[in-house]
Amino acid sequence: MRSNFFFFLVRRAINAFVTLLLLILLVFVLIHVVLPTPEAMAKVYIGSTHYTQSELQSVIVRYGLDQPIYVQFLNYLANALSGNFGMDSLYKVPEMQLLDKFIPITLEFVVVAIFLQVVIGVLTGGLAALYRGKAVDWGIKALYLVSWAAPVFLWATLLQFGFAYDLKLLPSMNVANPLLTPPKPITGYPLIDSALEGDWSYFDSLLQHMVLPVLAIAITGFGLTTRMMRSSSIEVLDRDYVRLAYMKGLSGGKVFFGTVFRNAIIPIITLTAVQFGFAISGAVVIEDIFLYKGMGFFLYQSVVNLDYVAILTTTIIIGISVIVANFVADVLYALVDPRVRLE
Amino acid sequence: MNAITIRDLSVFYRTPFGMVKVLDGLDADFEEGRTVGVVGESGSGKSTLGFAITRLLPPAGSAKGSIRFYDTELLSLPQKRMREIRGTGIFMVMQDPFSSLNPVKRVRDQLIEALQVKYERRGEDLDVPRAEKEALKRLSDVKLPDPDLMMLKYPHQLSGGQIQRVVIAMGLLLEPRVMIADEPTSALDVSIQAQVIALMKELQQNYGMTLIFVTHDLAVASAVSDRILILYAGKMLEFGDVEGVIKEPLHPYTQGLLKSFPAGSYKDHELYSLKGMPPSFFDLPPGCRFSPRCPYVFDRCTKEEPRLVQVNGRLVRCFLYDKSAEQ
Amino acid sequence: MDIIKKAVGFRGDVDAAANTGVPQNLTTWYYMFHKKEAVTGMAIIVVFLVWSALEGTMQALAYYVRRPNLGWVLLPHDPLASPNPALSLRPPSLAYPFGTNLNGQDILSRLLYAAPKDAAAAMVVVFSAVVIGGLLGVMAGYYGGWTDEILMRVTDAFLAFPGLVLAIALSMLIGPGFDSVLISLTIIWWPIYARLFRGQTLTLKYRGFVEVSRLFGVSQLRVLFKHIFMNAIDPVLAYMALDFGTVILTYSTLAFLGIGIQPPYPEWGSMSSDGLSFFPSAWWYTLFPSATILLVVIGFILVGDSLQDALSGRVSDR
Numbered sequence: 001m002r003s004n005f006f007f008f009l010v011r012r013a014i015n016a017f018v019t020l021l022l023l024i025l026l027v028f029v030l031i032h033v034v035l036p037t038p039e040a041m042a043k044v045y046i047g048s049t050h051y052t053q054s055e056l057q058s059v060i061v062r063y064g065l066d067q068p069i070y071v072q073f074l075n076y077l078a079n080a081l082s083g084n085f086g087m088d089s090l091y092k093v094p095e096m097q098l099l100d101k102f103i104p105i106t107l108e109f110v111v112v113a114i115f116l117q118v119v120i121g122v123l124t125g126g127l128a129a130l131y132r133g134k135a136v137d138w139g140i141k142a143l144y145l146v147s148w149a150a151p152v153f154l155w156a157t158l159l160q161f162g163f164a165y166d167l168k169l170l171p172s173m174n175v176a177n178p179l180l181t182p183p184k185p186i187t188g189y190p191l192i193d194s195a196l197e198g199d200w201s202y203f204d205s206l207l208q209h210m211v212l213p214v215l216a217i218a219i220t221g222f223g224l225t226t227r228m229m230r231s232s233s234i235e236v237l238d239r240d241y242v243r244l245a246y247m248k249g250l251s252g253g254k255v256f257f258g259t260v261f262r263n264a265i266i267p268i269i270t271l272t273a274v275q276f277g278f279a280i281s282g283a284v285v286i287e288d289i290f291l292y293k294g295m296g297f298f299l300y301q302s303v304v305n306l307d308y309v310a311i312l313t314t315t316i317i318i319g320i321s322v323i324v325a326n327f328v329a330d331v332l333y334a335l336v337d338p339r340v341r342l343e
Numbered sequence: 344m345n346a347i348t349i350r351d352l353s354v355f356y357r358t359p360f361g362m363v364k365v366l367d368g369l370d371a372d373f374e375e376g377r378t379v380g381v382v383g384e385s386g387s388g389k390s391t392l393g394f395a396i397t398r399l400l401p402p403a404g405s406a407k408g409s410i411r412f413y414d415t416e417l418l419s420l421p422q423k424r425m426r427e428i429r430g431t432g433i434f435m436v437m438q439d440p441f442s443s444l445n446p447v448k449r450v451r452d453q454l455i456e457a458l459q460v461k462y463e464r465r466g467e468d469l470d471v472p473r474a475e476k477e478a479l480k481r482l483s484d485v486k487l488p489d490p491d492l493m494m495l496k497y498p499h500q501l502s503g504g505q506i507q508r509v510v511i512a513m514g515l516l517l518e519p520r521v522m523i524a525d526e527p528t529s530a531l532d533v534s535i536q537a538q539v540i541a542l543m544k545e546l547q548q549n550y551g552m553t554l555i556f557v558t559h560d561l562a563v564a565s566a567v568s569d570r571i572l573i574l575y576a577g578k579m580l581e582f583g584d585v586e587g588v589i590k591e592p593l594h595p596y597t598q599g600l601l602k603s604f605p606a607g608s609y610k611d612h613e614l615y616s617l618k619g620m621p622p623s624f625f626d627l628p629p630g631c632r633f634s635p636r637c638p639y640v641f642d643r644c645t646k647e648e649p650r651l652v653q654v655n656g657r658l659v660r661c662f663l664y665d666k667s668a669e670q
Numbered sequence: 671m672d673i674i675k676k677a678v679g680f681r682g683d684v685d686a687a688a689n690t691g692v693p694q695n696l697t698t699w700y701y702m703f704h705k706k707e708a709v710t711g712m713a714i715i716v717v718f719l720v721w722s723a724l725e726g727t728m729q730a731l732a733y734y735v736r737r738p739n740l741g742w743v744l745l746p747h748d749p750l751a752s753p754n755p756a757l758s759l760r761p762p763s764l765a766y767p768f769g770t771n772l773n774g775q776d777i778l779s780r781l782l783y784a785a786p787k788d789a790a791a792a793m794v795v796v797f798s799a800v801v802i803g804g805l806l807g808v809m810a811g812y813y814g815g816w817t818d819e820i821l822m823r824v825t826d827a828f829l830a831f832p833g834l835v836l837a838i839a840l841s842m843l844i845g846p847g848f849d850s851v852l853i854s855l856t857i858i859w860w861p862i863y864a865r866l867f868r869g870q871t872l873t874l875k876y877r878g879f880v881e882v883s884r885l886f887g888v889s890q891l892r893v894l895f896k897h898i899f900m901n902a903i904d905p906v907l908a909y910m911a912l913d914f915g916t917v918i919l920t921y922s923t924l925a926f927l928g929i930g931i932q933p934p935y936p937e938w939g940s941m942s943s944d945g946l947s948f949f950p951s952a953w954w955y956t957l958f959p960s961a962t963i964l965l966v967v968i969g970f971i972l973v974g975d976s977l978q979d980a981l982s983g984r985v986s987d988r
Contacts, residue, residue: 023830149915152923153939154963240437244444247434248513249427249430277830277833315835315836
């Protein structure tokens with residue numbers, strides 16, 4: 001049984017890697033469909049509207065834009081896999097250097113948000129299933145209808161107005177109080193770094209600034225999880241094996257946690273990986289509203305500034321994080337559901 | 344002494360088309376230590392009977408009337424007390440093997456769970472090695488090959504027949520006073536069928552277990568049961584000793600069921616089959632529910648429903664025997 | 671009732687509810703027309719779609735006949751009226767039921783004018799996604815092997831792109847107009863349907879009637895389309911209903927970011943976000959567009975939820 005699990009992991013890892021390659025290929029193809037000639041590419045690389053022909057040519061030569069496509073692709077791929085995404089068109093520094101600062105910011109708050117979202121979703125979904133048809137069920141449905149149907153920017157702004165500007169309970173923008181000194185970048189993840197250093201005021205500030213963005217994502221996102229948990233739980237509750245559990249004489253609590261929960265939560269695992277993708281999408285908008293300087297903020301700014309390399313790289317990085325999230329979900333799924341790993 | 348006494352039991356289901364009455368005013372006695380075969384086609388309400396007794400009807404279902412387990416009235420019992428009765432008091436083996444076991448737990452864990460309940464109720468501590476041994480014994484009792492391997496398997500790795508036997512083993516482990524078995528042998532080979540039936544009878548003899556054997560197969564029912572209850576469209580049509588019912592069926596439906604068997608003496612004749620289909624609960628025929636298919640139907644049958652009458656120590660619901668005045 | 675009782679489902683799957691012998695698709699229809707939330711949801715959607723069709727036709731007509739005012743002949747006011755400071759930011763009144771925006775334009779009219787765009791976006795994107803994803807997914811599930819593996823990896827790659835991100839990136843490359851938004855969204859949307867259809871196909875494959883129809887010599891294509899696709903689509907329908915709402919939400923959010931319909935043309939998302947700048951003093955400016963988005967999306971969610979309940983047979987019990 002153990003070795004089956006191992007093979008399963010390996011298979012999934014290979015899948016993830018292949019997907020990654022395809023991802024990069026996809027982006028590459030997309031770019032070349034839109035910018036078919038070396039000149040078009042070079043123009044975007046230069047990033048401004050004033051250039052001479054010779055400048056254009058030198059860019060083409062420098063970045064090898066006139067080489068056959070598959071060569072370009074392979075070069076790019078090789079570089080990408082070693083972490084080199086080229087030079088940023090605007091800031092003229094290695095792209096990863098820029099992104100290194102922004103990635104942890106976004107990941108920190110998105111992970112917290114997803115966690116919160118899953119907890120809310122599972123609890124409300126489970127409750128709705130247990131009391132289906134009763135007031136609790138309708139109440140929860142009304143709740144998630146409103147939360148889900150409102151666009152992300154609406155919630156983010158309302159939260160900002162409500163808690164930050166009007167009630168002045170929480171900060172309205174930035175990742176942390178700009179007057180405080182950030183901790184040494186040991187891991188690059190501010191929460192962890194400040195905890196490691198014992199810099200609790202910074203840690204506290206980080207948390208405070210994180211609340212509203214996290215809430216914005218959790219509120220817009222939990223509806224789908226609630227819905228799925230509810231329908232999954234109902235389906236499980238109707239199954240014969242739940243009856244069998246009661247039939248054996250087990251108590252309600254034992255039946256719920258031993259049987260219902262473990263079975264109902266299976267589709268939630270896959271769903272959460274998908275939710276991760278949505279959360280990152282939402283992060284773009286939220287970071288814009290809260291001036292929360294993470295990947296989404298950077299992406300949007302790059303679009304505004306026409307920073308081609310940044311856009312490309314950020315998109316790929318985001319794609320990678322989603323692939324990783326999916327891989328983690330796959331593993332968790334296999335841990336919980338034996339039917340999958342013993343194929 | 345009746346282990347289960349049912350009086351005027353009616354079971355309703357809420358459907359989008361309205362309320363449907365799946366069991367209608369059922370009266371039945373299940374004697375302690377004996378086997379009653381409940382025979383009915385799909386859609387006759389036979390599975391519902393089991394769920395009603397164990398109070399595990401789906402949310403859309405509701406039961407009215409009286410079901411007594413020895414001296415206890417089950418339908419009005421608070422959930423906690425009902426829970427204490429389930430398992431070691433009443434146990435049910437359900438019809439569909441593929442959804443009967445928890446897909447994410449191994450066989451061993453699910454069987455031990457059952458044993459835990461039994462020991463707890465007896466005031467004993469759970470001794471894992473002893474429990475495992477007991478589980479292994481029961482698995483081999485139901486003739487499962489390689490019980491030690493079987494314990495480690497997950498339900499999706501087993502065939503329908505194997506799952507069926509695991510659930511029966513679970514029932515045997517609990518040593519219930521009443522076991523309701525809903526088509527427990529339908530997924531099994533004939534030879535294993537016989538062995539499983541023999542096992543259940545052994546349990547009866549050793550523990551005085553009452554067995555309610557629900558099936559559509561009159562032949563299997565007759566091999567197992569002491570008495571037969573014929574259920575059709577939610578109503579009991581005939582009830583009596585197995586010998587009598589098989590040798591001299593009173594109700595035309597029972598006769599039809601028996602005639603459908605390809606027995607030796609019918610070798611030269613065409614295979615008989617009852618014409619028509621059982622009615623939908625939304626579209627019940629007026630009068631006797633079997634009247635549209637009955638070869639002996641006459642006028643009164645399509646106007647009123649016959650009542651149960653006693654004939655030679657048996658109960659029948661048919662105007663051939665119900666000679667009361669017309670309503 | 672009698673017809674329901676006696677009819678046999680035209681898709682032949684008499685696997686029905688509560689042993690009543692009633693085929694599932696008829697139970698579904700019945701459910702959808704009798705459950706409060708389904709009816710409410712459908713009412714909202716019907717109003718939305720009918721209006722969009724009507725107004726959309728008027729706008730198309732206006733374009734072809736080169737008489738722009740045909741586009742707002744049904745509306746209370748001209749949605750694209752020139753900025754009029756005197757009418758700027760007026761609260762709701764009889765003349766202007768939803769108030770006016772910064773330019774003095776009637777918000778209600780603008781909302782009504784923008785409706786067809788959202789409807790169009792939702793319909794085009796989802797239907798394209800279903801067709802593309804459906805065909806690819808069914809083929810992958812049916813043929814299996816390498817076709818399947820390749821498709822799955824490609825789908826995964828596409829799915830790794832969070833929708834908004836790709837739309838933003840694409841808009842930069844293609845340009846920010848309405849058409850590019852539709853293209854971006856379609857590119858993002860089809861993978862999920864490929865997955866859904868593939869999953870369904872795999873389940874159906876093992877149900878046996880594929881083999882049966884092959885035995886009867888039915889041609890490959892007919893099998894694929896008639897049997898598999900038409901049966902696979904059942905659970906997908908519930909997801910589709912929901913998805914219309916999701917497309918509208920995504921589309922509004924893109925408008926917030928400045929991608930999609932450009933000013934001066936109205937769009938619900940940009941109206942809502944513009945209005946936020948004047949909140950809470952000119953509360954009507956953001957309230958009505960936001961409420962409209964909410965209402966329409968809720969309508970789709972309700973229908974999607976009800977469809978899901980109905981189609982999974984959970985409505986009736988054994």
